[in-house]
Amino acid sequence: xSSREPxxxxxxxxxxxxxxxxxxRYNLCHSLCPSGEHxxxxxxxxxxxxxxxxxxxxxxxVEGRNNTSEVVMRKRKLLSEEQVSLLERSFGDEHKLxxxxxxxxxxxxxxxxxxxxxxxxNRRARWKNKKLEEEYSKLKTQHEDTIIEKYHLxxxxxxxxxxxxxxxxxxxxxxLEHKSDISSNNSPTSxxxxxxxxxxxxxEFGMEGQLMDDNMFFxxxxxxxxxxxxxx
DNA sequence: TACCACTAATCC
DNA sequence: GGATTAGTGGTA
Numbered sequence: 001x002s003s004r005e006p007x008x009x010x011x012x013x014x015x016x017x018x019x020x021x022x023x024x025r026y027n028l029c030h031s032l033c034p035s036g037e038h039x040x041x042x043x044x045x046x047x048x049x050x051x052x053x054x055x056x057x058x059x060x061x062v063e064g065r066n067n068t069s070e071v072v073m074r075k076r077k078l079l080s081e082e083q084v085s086l087l088e089r090s091f092g093d094e095h096k097l098x099x100x101x102x103x104x105x106x107x108x109x110x111x112x113x114x115x116x117x118x119x120x121x122n123r124r125a126r127w128k129n130k131k132l133e134e135e136y137s138k139l140k141t142q143h144e145d146t147i148i149e150k151y152h153l154x155x156x157x158x159x160x161x162x163x164x165x166x167x168x169x170x171x172x173x174x175x176l177e178h179k180s181d182i183s184s185n186n187s188p189t190s191x192x193x194x195x196x197x198x199x200x201x202x203x204e205f206g207m208e209g210q211l212m213d214d215n216m217f218f219x220x221x222x223x224x225x226x227x228x229x230x231x232x
Numbered sequence: 233t234a235c236c237a238c239t240a241a242t243c244c
Numbered sequence: 245g246g247a248t249t250a251g252t253g254g255t256a
Contacts, residue, residue, distance in 0.1 A: 078242090
């Protein structure tokens with residue numbers, strides 16, 4: 001009576017075999033990607049992509065004379081206009097084809113039920129491709145519109161930044177002027193905000209400003225009456 | 233078993 | 245060369 005080796009697969013529980021396969025997968029991936037940057041699944045998928053076998057269809061063969069097999073070209077029968085028309089109408093009603101409907105259609109068309117099934121299969125594929133193309137062109141248009149809008153917004157932001165920069169420069173210049181006025185003991189500038197505080201005309205930026213103290217500048221927006229304060 | 237993706241074969 | 249028909253293998 002011969003006893004099996006302890007490592008005989010037949011003696012190994014299924015769970016242990018699965019565990020070994022998992023560990024082998026991990027070791028393989030680790031050797032391919034030691035940094036662990038790519039997941040086991042992504043590496044396996046990539047490997048499968050690269051070694052994906054091309055499916056080659058065998059040519060139809062028939063038994064020839066003297067038991068030799070001959071390669072024959074498959075004859076493809078084009079459907080008549082009436083057949084296609086009825087199939088199209090049926091497809092328009094419902095893209096799926098139940099067994100009963102298939103048999104009924106096949107008998108009405110004088111076709112093999114398998115031919116009807118294949119026709120529906122191919123028709124669904126054509127329909128899906130068309131939908132994808134439509135969806136693609138819709139998304140492409142949306143994308144192009146978004147790019148144009150982004151460009152306009154970016155241009156606007158640049159203009160506004162320029163305006164802001166100019167306004168800040170002017171404020172700085174006026175503050176300096178104000179300080180030099182004080183030091184030379186001149187009388188205070190008139191203001192719409194207050195008679196005591198210095199007022200700055202920033203009309204070209206759509207606003208006017210007033211110095212509240214050494215660290216605070218008060219700005220009124222003409223158009224929206226919105227009032228802002230910021231630290232100088 | 234029906235369905236799908238992919239492909240080959242064929243027609244026009 | 246595009247459209248159509250049909251074979252093949254994988255999957256739920």
